[in-house]
Amino acid sequence: xxxxxxxxxxxxxxxxxxxxxxxxxxxxxxxxxxxxxxxxxxxxxxxxxxxxxxxxxxxxxxxxxx
Numbered sequence: 001x002x003x004x005x006x007x008x009x010x011x012x013x014x015x016x017x018x019x020x021x022x023x024x025x026x027x028x029x030x031x032x033x034x035x036x037x038x039x040x041x042x043x044x045x046x047x048x049x050x051x052x053x054x055x056x057x058x059x060x061x062x063x064x065x066x
Contacts, residue, residue: 014062021058028052 009017028051035045 009061009065014065017058018062021055021060021062024051024055024058026055028055 028048031051032045032048035048
């Protein structure tokens with residue numbers, strides 16, 4: 001193998017994944033800010049990790065073309 005990734009998603013799907021990832025990351029940031037503003041319990045703030053993970057995964061998939 002030459003180390004070159006073979007893209008298995010097209011440009012339209014990459015744009016969708018990138019947009020979804022950025023939207024999830026932005027939404028997670030807003031929710032985290034709101035939870036910090038109301039001094040929510042740590043367990044509630046930890047739930048923000050799920051949309052952060054999903055957003056990061058979407059951005060990664062768009063950039064890696066996988």
